[in-house]
Amino acid sequence: ETGVTQTPRHLVMGMTNKKSLKCEQHLGHNAMYWYKQSAKKPLELMFVYSLEERVENNSVPSRFSPECPNSSHLFLHLHTLQPEDSALYLCASSQVWDAYNEQFFGPGTRLTVL
Amino acid sequence: AQSVSQHNHHVILSEAASLELGCNYSYGGTVNLFWYVQYPGQHLQLLLKYFSGDPLVKGIKGFEAEFIKSKFSFNLRKPSVQWSDTAEYFCAVNNAGGTSYGKLTFGQGTILTVHP
Numbered sequence: 152e153t154g155v156t157q158t159p160r161h162l163v164m165g166m167t168n169k170k171s172l173k174c175e176q177h178l179g180h181n182a183m184y185w186y187k188q189s190a191k192k193p194l195e196l197m198f199v200y201s202l203e204e205r206v207e208n209n210s211v212p213s214r215f216s217p218e219c220p221n222s223s224h225l226f227l228h229l230h231t232l233q234p235e236d237s238a239l240y241l242c243a244s245s246q247v248w249d250a251y252n253e254q255f256f257g258p259g260t261r262l263t264v265l
Numbered sequence: 266a267q268s269v270s271q272h273n274h275h276v277i278l279s280e281a282a283s284l285e286l287g288c289n290y291s292y293g294g295t296v297n298l299f300w301y302v303q304y305p306g307q308h309l310q311l312l313l314k315y316f317s318g319d320p321l322v323k324g325i326k327g328f329e330a331e332f333i334k335s336k337f338s339f340n341l342r343k344p345s346v347q348w349s350d351t352a353e354y355f356c357a358v359n360n361a362g363g364t365s366y367g368k369l370t371f372g373q374g375t376i377l378t379v380h381p
Contacts, residue, residue, distance in 0.1 A: 194371040248367045250359045256309040
């Protein structure tokens with residue numbers, strides 16, 4: 152497996168469920184990102200981890216809880232979500248957290264909240 | 266806060282036509298500029314980027330973009346499109362300095378459909 156992988160690719164959950172999204176990067180990068188892509192809206196940065204420390208939280212509701220146990224793995228824990236949270240969630244990584252390094256994206260998880 | 270505006274939501278062209286996709290950003294400081302592309306069924310990937318120097322940058326697959334600082338624009342161009350260029354194109358910008366300098370702000374995307 153190369154690049155950035157995400158599982159599951161599709162997820163349907165009820166508002167009372169708890170689920171987790173997983174991202175893994177095989178590029179030896181030190182920074183990882185979660186983005187949200189809603190219909191007809193720009194891609195929005197949610198969280199950034201650099202060297203396993205959270206360095207950016209873009210005013211994301213607490214029902215989204217990220218976790219970065221090591222530089223290769225990133226999780227997004229979901230609980231008591233709302234239907235408006237239905238979106239494509241993209242993970243990305245870059246060599247370092249700065250303005251000059253290309254971000255490499257995964258295929259995304261399509262989340263539907265019923 | 267910075268923002269990125271892409272003028273066209275959907276552009277439809279025939280093969281061999283010329284392409285120009287508009288991108289304007291709002292931010293008063295020094296910026297880095299990017300175009301990303303997402304081909305059908307594939308990951309978002311970098312097409313080209315501008316940091317400094319020659320404002321005309323060339324990317325993969327014959328694409329180029331011109332940074333016009335006075336117009337806060339970074340339009341994407343290709344002289345002759347191919348059916349395989351059918352994709353969604355995203356303009357993005359980040360701060361070149363200061364805090365949160367790695368934070369990318371994306372435009373809404375432009376879907377390009379090329380008919381053979």
